[in-house]
Amino acid sequence: MSSVILNKIKLSVFGESHGNGIGCVIDGLPAGVKLDFDKIYKDMARRAPGKDLTSTPRLEKDIPNVISGVLNDTTTGAPLAMIIENTNTQSGDYSNLMTVPRPSHSDYPAYIKYNGYNDIRGGGHFSGRLTAPIVFAGAVAKQVLMQKGITVGAHIKQIGSIKDTAFDMNNISADELNTLASKSFSAINAEAELAMRAEIEKFRLEQDSVGGIIECAAVGLPVGLGGNMFDTVESTLAPILFGIPAVKGVQFGLGFDFADKNASQVNDEYEVKDERVTLLSNNNGGVLGGMTDGAPLVFSVVIKPTPSISKPQRSVNLQTMKNETLIIRGRHDPCIVARAVPVVEAAAALGILDLMM
Amino acid sequence: MSSVILNKIKLSVFGESHGNGIGCVIDGLPAGVKLDFDKIYKDMARRAPGKDLTSTPRLEKDIPNVISGVLNDTTTGAPLAMIIENTNTQSGDYSNLMTVPRPSHSDYPAYIKYNGYNDIRGGGHFSGRLTAPIVFAGAVAKQVLMQKGITVGAHIKQIGSIKDTAFDMNNISADELNTLASKSFSAINAEAELAMRAEIEKFRLEQDSVGGIIECAAVGLPVGLGGNMFDTVESTLAPILFGIPAVKGVQFGLGFDFADKNASQVNDEYEVKDERVTLLSNNNGGVLGGMTDGAPLVFSVVIKPTPSISKPQRSVNLQTMKNETLIIRGRHDPCIVARAVPVVEAAAALGILDLMM
């Protein structure tokens, strides 16, 4: 039962959606890294809701307040703690009763696990709002990685039935990733972006929501990062990626498309180019035997459709143990995928930084 | 750089394909669990090569030698160490030179990472042979889980273009899983099995290999296992699953098929049945918010086609830095998927046991 992850650096995330605040502690950062806080705020803004019709109109003013670990905008080597105060919380006693769990949310298992004591307001510690500290931490990690020549970026590969142009996995530039990482709706193909936005709008009007896939890449990694059996690139990245709410799958390179391929089609052969070993293709997404192989690291995650929808749903009253129809009021994200892009980048950056330390 | 995994129990795997032996230490097991070693040997036999044409004709006589942690076939609570001696190793000095890395294998990044000092014979520590100790440890874990009423089993969901009947995710019985877990070629549908075997034979004759998908389930889990942000069911299972060679993706429930779904289609609603909360569907694969929700735990992993094929492949000579054509001699698995089934079950059992402790 832990919200602490990673090995050489340690990320500890805390907070509840409607509590006093949310935040994180990043432990083990190197000293002497100059941080550009504007860049950090920009990543946080990409995740924040209310940017346009594709996301919820709720307004979050998430101002990260750095408590420790930074002096003169430079890391001190001590734990970097950050807190975002929740300004809109109401005081007074709160009747913490969960009666009717929302389908496909954490409500029901959390009720059992915490014996009814967990803070259920807005999802409590399970809220998507808790990804804000992850984005903050990832934005810090990105800047440490930048100093080592490593760039991370991601795009929306698919929303519903609409697909963006996929990464050319063996030919990704830092510039391309930086461009994507500066967008609020990160798509490679402008037409695909329009179609994806239309897809989201369609589900919004239907009071429904839709899922999608995010593809993430990192370039500039040395060869041989990761390694041995369980300390691999995948084993380091997957747990933090699966820590992002709504992520239901993680794959590297071709991933599940390997199932109907044969080796002679998809093996990544080598050639010497400019006196360096290069790969002729990158179906493995830059990871072989759990180690980076010099090609761009490419992985993708699937995001399930936001379970909070306005349509009536069947549920149960946990107090009376009777069936009940649930209607979730309020306005909800018809698609969380665009907002999840910086979260996935952040998780990647944190995992890679841990491997680099 | 670690071959140790898990938290409350700890699994440490050691060995190199052509070294003196391979084995594992399972640390943190409860005392007093009676072990049925025949069952353990059966799981190991399912993984062993040479059973039929679908796998390599190499013969491995893998006799697990338990060193510690078991007395009178019962766990003592001390670390359970097991070793399988490699009987066919040759003595004498060995010229440990890797000249031409096999495409899509660990050879090249391992050469860089270990500076040429890693044991490259048969893949060394990266060999698929190292999954034998995982199967052993998983077979032990299964028996501890059995005492708690938990059953784990898996089947081949897809090989190449051929698909088995998928699990009925909301309706899986312990019997069904036990039946699958006793097969050497674990398929639900007998016709699909024949077609899959034919598919493998086709690629064998072409001196090629083919990938596939394994679907695994566990029933009998309590509600609320796992939890918080990074200590989730997925974050516990994924790293050990990605530690299995050739696994390139892990997904829970619908996984990547969530991408083009809308919430009203796939939300798992609740109803009261026999005075218990039940789910009307199980698209989330038994995990919500990182916790078990009472439905069967269902996940799948993709296995890439075995990269060792007899066809000529382009590679490079790392000594001369010249391009070279590589022909890998010997006989190879045209499809590793059937042999990987008990490994996936083992990883699942170990991860679940860790969550249960």
Add this chain to the structure above:
Amino acid sequence: MSSVILNKIKLSVFGESHGNGIGCVIDGLPAGVKLDFDKIYKDMARRAPGKDLTSTPRLEKDIPNVISGVLNDTTTGAPLAMIIENTNTQSGDYSNLMTVPRPSHSDYPAYIKYNGYNDIRGGGHFSGRLTAPIVFAGAVAKQVLMQKGITVGAHIKQIGSIKDTAFDMNNISADELNTLASKSFSAINAEAELAMRAEIEKFRLEQDSVGGIIECAAVGLPVGLGGNMFDTVESTLAPILFGIPAVKGVQFGLGFDFADKNASQVNDEYEVKDERVTLLSNNNGGVLGGMTDGAPLVFSVVIKPTPSISKPQRSVNLQTMKNETLIIRGRHDPCIVARAVPVVEAAAALGILDLMM
């Protein structure tokens, strides 16, 4: 390089003496524990400076601000984050130059380790002020333990040449520990307390400081806690105790006094009493083979004299690499031992709670 500790619960401590604040995250607490915050504040007050002449007259108004993990004074099971804002910090750029390191402080190795980037104001992250979050976390842990019938308390065993009555190791009551844990100067013997206070005053007048020993005990522990080789009671408690600044030794039971003893003198024999196994003595401090044995857990730590003294000391200028005489201005603790008592209790409570989870 980590300020995160423990295994099943995880304590992450952050902050710098003159930064924006200090605090901690306690991850993995059980849900549903009612917290008495007055008791927590009382423990924090015991650690706070300025109570009397035995400590520094600096005034710290340390108001712990709970950010998350508590609702209606009850733990929610989510990470419990707490922050104490530093109210007296000055804004503006700070010339972070360390020129002359204070003898026996962290200054010199920290300068080398962090390459001059660490926050050196007031000792930064190495300041004794960082023990405030440990006391907070320990006070929370004590209340969780109290529910399980476990009580922790400590006293000043020695200051300079003056010794308090030692614990009767085989006969310690929860009441005795609670009484000690409510004192600001925790001594068993009232006369010894007067003598110890006089000893401190003597060194204060000499602008010097003095060391001491703290003896801590816990009662109500089940038999068999801890265990195996490295997950022992001692191996769990020692790292967190050594994380307290100025602690230079940790011993259990007789500790270093075992050196000149023979077994027939100090072996703890057994007898049946009221149909229960009891020990006839407790020279091992309640730990055998790394496990609790049913006798009170008793250990002690030594605290070195506060290195900050007003007397001139020889040091070096790290910029000019010339010898220099250092005079540390301001008023300093002539003895930190009394203030360290609740810190030691806190460390013990946290370690024991981790073993109990």
Add this chain to the structure above:
Amino acid sequence: MSSVILNKIKLSVFGESHGNGIGCVIDGLPAGVKLDFDKIYKDMARRAPGKDLTSTPRLEKDIPNVISGVLNDTTTGAPLAMIIENTNTQSGDYSNLMTVPRPSHSDYPAYIKYNGYNDIRGGGHFSGRLTAPIVFAGAVAKQVLMQKGITVGAHIKQIGSIKDTAFDMNNISADELNTLASKSFSAINAEAELAMRAEIEKFRLEQDSVGGIIECAAVGLPVGLGGNMFDTVESTLAPILFGIPAVKGVQFGLGFDFADKNASQVNDEYEVKDERVTLLSNNNGGVLGGMTDGAPLVFSVVIKPTPSISKPQRSVNLQTMKNETLIIRGRHDPCIVARAVPVVEAAAALGILDLMM
């Protein structure tokens, strides 16, 4: 409940005294380190019993069998597994009944903890015999450290009432440590050695046993190793040291002698010497703020008298719950201190290596 320790490298120790074997896995070693196995065997011989009258006449032929991680006497970077087979074990069923626990041994708490299922023959996993794999692993670690210019060595500081010359803590040479580390009875002062041997003989004749103190040092460490709050030199070394059976205390530098000192006596002042910062004394044992300060690392541990003695002792029958007089037959170590010296060195080397990685 774990026999796995350390962070960047991981040491997993397994085995039971009278089981099939004992051994360890060292995970995370760098590749390419040439190992001198003769040196390793010598360290193991120093720990082995039966060398002379100061230890038990039992004969252990402990031949470490390296299973993996070494090729051509050079580390491969894969986990280094080692096993020592127990040749003198008897086959057949064993009635695993513990009736009368030996005072001051792990017997009683282990009986409760493992519910009677632990292997109690010869102490099982709690046997001092399990220190053999620690010595092996430490001997490997020493050779990795040697390549980095770091030397570790220890001596018997005290046995009973007899004291060896203590280390001149600020002036220890690698040669001095190497000399000590080559002795079977590591004393600095030849006369003290004779007196200590006589002291042991006295207790042997009385069928009693005696405790002692071991002082260990390491030179060649860089400044700034360790650090932050809980990842300190002390917090890394202490848990592995407390994992050694019979260790009841760990102290750094003056340790418990700090209690009656004042700062002006014991502060370690600085001066520039040969353009380098040096310390004028080393009362802190080379650690300040949890980090190495450039002076030799010096710590000591206390070893309690071996609890196995031939004299009649009061105990209880755990089956009948009646008091009983216990006479432990067989020949026992009258003093374990000399044999523990290489174990302490090993623990130090492993901890330091972990800090260096």
